[in-house]
Amino acid sequence: MSLTATWSGLRHTVWVLRGNLVTAIAAAAAILLALVAIFGPMLVPYDPVASDVPRALQPPSALHWAGTDQLGRDVFSRLIVATRLDLAIAVTAVSVSFVIGTVIGSLCGYVGGKLDRAVGRFVDVLMAFPLFVLAMAMVAALGNRVENIVIATAIINLPFYIRFARAEVNIRRNLGWVEAARACGDGHVSVVLRFLLPNVLPAMAVQMSLNLGWAILNAAGLSFIGLGVKPPTPEWGIMVAEGARFISTGRWWLVSFPGLALMLAVLCFNLLGDGLRDILDPRMRT
């Protein structure tokens, strides 16, 4: 791609975003989240794991913007530092299931036959579980570690990508321009990679953005019930779990702020996904 093409592509994106204010804000928020994840730990005012018991359970103040928890740790610092872990889990899980799901799905869609049926059965079985319960069972089975949260989240996301890629490749594999590519001597791999996949990717991007939000909720839910991330690691789900003990005595900040962080992160990816879908496929607007 030449520089001018990139430039015009960029200008087009900016033009589109101007018409979709919400999407633009969501995109900006996503970038901000990424920046916080990268630079956050360097900027926080307090050590996220240093306890300061005399100052335990203080409500939000000028010193501690989001109050302090039961060990006197600064909730705001913990929130910021947690961004990296929460986003990393979600992004890794979604990327893994995107790559694996797309490869398996497009293979099934292109080759068909026995492989397709076998994979189809496997996907059916996965989809017969309530997905959060499945993730829970997998983390329990594989061991209570962060990597396994990523693996479990990736596996429960997998069916969507497999089905999607399979369907998209399947309807296109015998179209004229694909036949033409084959007639020109392109091998199967090249046909899939150069002609079929690029057509699937835009819709996949929408799916990924929506899935990111879901993955964040899922991972936070798992650590809320005590799977995966362990204290004192700052992570949004576990912060809510720790704060839960204090909610019926009115310590609202321990739950509200991590909850707000989760909500904003999920909202940002959901809006971005919806916006991308509107831009890519105006018919899908609801």
Next chain:
Amino acid sequence: MGTIGATLIRTGRRFLSSLPALFGVLVFTFLLMRVLPGDPAVFFASGPSAGNEEIEVVRRQLGLDRSLPEQLGIYLYDVGRGNLGRSMMTGQPVAKDLRQRLPASLELTLTALVIALIAAVPLGVLAALRPNSLIDHGVRLFCSLGVCVPTFVSGLLLIYVFYYLLGLAPDPTGRIDVFASVPPARTGFLMVDFLLAGDVEGWWAAARQLMLPAFTMALFVIAPLARITRASMLVSLGSDFVRTARSIGLSRWQIVVTYALRNAILPVITIAGIVFSTMLGANVLVEKVFSWPGVASYALDALLVSDYAPVQGFVLLMASIFVAVNLLVDVLYGIADPRATVV
């Protein structure tokens, strides 16, 4: 008669086609629990003092010394007889524990589903009646936010507002006050049992206890239900038969409810199946937040002490319920739309 017969055949066929998935679920839960870390035999032999011989004996008792296919066969045979193993935590058969606790979970989930439907369908219809109005935007905002707040956070915030700030809700732990008398368990559904016992006061107390967790769970699923209602109502309201109904001067209520909504409800039924799956997952979180004595909190407690039979039984139960719900959704679909055919 003809339609009933057709529905039965349809149900039967659909049931058969869901059997492979159910078998897959069985194999999956079996494998899942076989890769669990830690040797259950060591665990059962109780304590580090247990010698190698004892462990070996327990291992043989549990059938863990056989080959994997053999173990799978034994597992399938056991499940077929309703034997899901024994929980170390409670010392009871898992099937019995699950049976005892399932009504609590179902009561919660079904109440939540009813609340969600009662809230979501009118919201979706109102939004569709006036697209781009204040109501429409309000519903859209509510839906966008609703799916973003994790159930465990909204549950805790509801506790904060209704228990701590307003004092309207009872102590948010469990199904019933610890000191209250429990009605004789006939169905296990407290709301039903209290009515059968004629204890209105107890019924009210249990209903109050149920409200917060049920609303927590409902909040999470109102969004997808309202969204799909709105979308399919829009399509249905713009169709020819609604225009005809309008032109012959039918009342607005009749047009919207009898004609448009009846035709718009199909996608809502379809999505209700997916929503139910989400709810079975959300159940785990809500039961944890409200210390609800259902199957999910049972499995969670077992998980934390690596007692794996309850977890396995729970996962199997959830998957079976989900398969059954999908079947039900399909049958309902056929009743709502007689044109639907078996795929």
